[in-house]
Amino acid sequence: MERLIENYMDFISCNKTERLCAEASVRIAEQNGYRNIEDVESLKAGDKVYINKMGKSLILFNIGTDDISKGMNILGAHIDSPRLDAKQSPIYEDRFYKSGIVYLNTHYYGGIKKYQWLATPLALYGVVIKTDGTRVNIAIGDDPEDPVFCISDILPHIAQDQMKKPASEIVEGEKLDAILTVYPNVKDYHDKEKAAYKIGDNKDKVMKFLDDKYGINEEDLASAELELVPAGKARYLGFGKNLILGYGQDDRVCAYTSLIALAEGKAGKRTNCCILSDKEEIGSAGATGMNSHLLDNAVAEVVARLDVKGNPELVIRRALANSDMLSSDVNSAFDPLNANLYDFYNSSFLGRGVVFNKYTGSAGKRGASDANPEFIAKVRNQLYKNDVYFQNAELSKVDVGGGGTIAHYAAEYGMNVLDCGVSVMSMHALWEVTSAYDIEQAYRCYKAFLELE
Numbered sequence: 388m389e390r391l392i393e394n395y396m397d398f399i400s401c402n403k404t405e406r407l408c409a410e411a412s413v414r415i416a417e418q419n420g421y422r423n424i425e426d427v428e429s430l431k432a433g434d435k436v437y438i439n440k441m442g443k444s445l446i447l448f449n450i451g452t453d454d455i456s457k458g459m460n461i462l463g464a465h466i467d468s469p470r471l472d473a474k475q476s477p478i479y480e481d482r483f484y485k486s487g488i489v490y491l492n493t494h495y496y497g498g499i500k501k502y503q504w505l506a507t508p509l510a511l512y513g514v515v516i517k518t519d520g521t522r523v524n525i526a527i528g529d530d531p532e533d534p535v536f537c538i539s540d541i542l543p544h545i546a547q548d549q550m551k552k553p554a555s556e557i558v559e560g561e562k563l564d565a566i567l568t569v570y571p572n573v574k575d576y577h578d579k580e581k582a583a584y585k586i587g588d589n590k591d592k593v594m595k596f597l598d599d600k601y602g603i604n605e606e607d608l609a610s611a612e613l614e615l616v617p618a619g620k621a622r623y624l625g626f627g628k629n630l631i632l633g634y635g636q637d638d639r640v641c642a643y644t645s646l647i648a649l650a651e652g653k654a655g656k657r658t659n660c661c662i663l664s665d666k667e668e669i670g671s672a673g674a675t676g677m678n679s680h681l682l683d684n685a686v687a688e689v690v691a692r693l694d695v696k697g698n699p700e701l702v703i704r705r706a707l708a709n710s711d712m713l714s715s716d717v718n719s720a721f722d723p724l725n726a727n728l729y730d731f732y733n734s735s736f737l738g739r740g741v742v743f744n745k746y747t748g749s750a751g752k753r754g755a756s757d758a759n760p761e762f763i764a765k766v767r768n769q770l771y772k773n774d775v776y777f778q779n780a781e782l783s784k785v786d787v788g789g790g791g792t793i794a795h796y797a798a799e800y801g802m803n804v805l806d807c808g809v810s811v812m813s814m815h816a817l818w819e820v821t822s823a824y825d826i827e828q829a830y831r832c833y834k835a836f837l838e839l840e
């Protein structure tokens with residue numbers, strides 16, 4: 388189990404974007420006998436395939452011996468995490484104060500506390516796609532040789548006004564711009580007669596650096612996805628190797644354990660499926676999010692390759708409607724320092740096993756899928772049989788707040804869905820906390836669930 392934890396820590400340290408997660412997951416899947424469905428003409432029991440949607444979400448199938456219209460066992464987690472995205476025209480030089488500072492202009496992604504992103508080392512990841520289709524990969528800030536980036540904050544000595552503001556206003560979203568460089572040229576700056584420094588010179592130098600190193604120009608940045616994330620690796624927190632501090636554990640802690648549970652699993656009666664979806668943090672939108680035809684299109688591709696009887700459209704609908712799914716997403720861990728926000732009797736605790744959220748949502752369960760007790764009983768029974776520990780919880784006290792997962796998008800197909808994931812402390816912060824024991828339980832839970840007949 389220590390190997391599972393070490394591998395998990397490596398996975399989240401090396402894969403801080405949805406693209407990198409999808410890429411790494413393909414590698415893990417292929418090592419376990421999965422093939423790209425595009426290279427497969429027909430499928431039978433025991434075959435393993437994956438569908439890679441735009442390099443940002445992944446759906447994997449391990450075909451069972453049962454008729455697929457009887458349903459599948461599905462694990463679903465998301466591989467996107469809160470971060471700062473570069474804007475379309477991202478690089479600018481301060482032209483009002485002629486400070487010479489060149490910035491990366493960002494638009495935050497997902498639910499963040501903006502002030503947490505100031506004065507902390509950031510790494511830049513992503514892709515730039517040139518007009519000829521060439522993809523340039525960017526990864527700066529996690530190699531010890533690399534520089535990092537940073538957003539400035541006000542020194543406390545002159546922050547009287549800032550400190551009076553509510554936390555939501557301490558830093559405006561528009562001010563979340565990271566320093567890329569200032570090329571000092573003291574001589575040019577002071578030599579007024581020559582006026583050698585012109586605004587824009589430093590930006591030009593940055594662009595020249597990007598051209599020399601990556602062969603990209605400013606226009607190319609319009610077709611790019613660049614993400615600022617915390618720089619640094621996941622680490623053990625505190626004594627005893629019990630806790631993990633790492634970025635993006637919502638929801639890569641469930642994504643990784645789901646993927647490994649599926650990849651290492653044997654072919655059973657029911658077809659096993661694992662969805663690693665994108666864009667959950669912004670409402671599962673877009674072609675790579677769960678609020679799309681991601682899942683039914685994938686099942687259609689599988690059914691098209693199976694030797695099925697009857698109307699294929701009906702087979703697809705039945706396969707989905709008769710499925711059971713664990714929507715594997717994280718829950719907030721009880722925090723004694725902020726105990727007033729939690730219903731103690733319905734909270735999840737670090738180190739007490741995987742978490743069942745019968746429902747999520749907010750303000751009267753709005754946005755929840757609310758799992759059927761018949762289905763919960765089936766999952767409970769399987770976990771008892773396999774000595775897997777679970778706890779029942781809600782995110783917080785009633786009306787304190789709330790959140791959603793991908794559960795209700797899957798439930799739209801008529802399948803059973805239960806939110807079932809790992810407790811996270813400081814969720815959505817740059818460095819989130821999980822328990823190694825819970826990660827092990829999640830992995831064992833997902834494995835046992837996939838074996839359900």
Ligand code: MN
Nearest residue numbers: 637638716717
């Ligand atoms: Mn999540």
Ligand code: MN
Nearest residue numbers: 637638668815
């Ligand atoms: Mn989240």
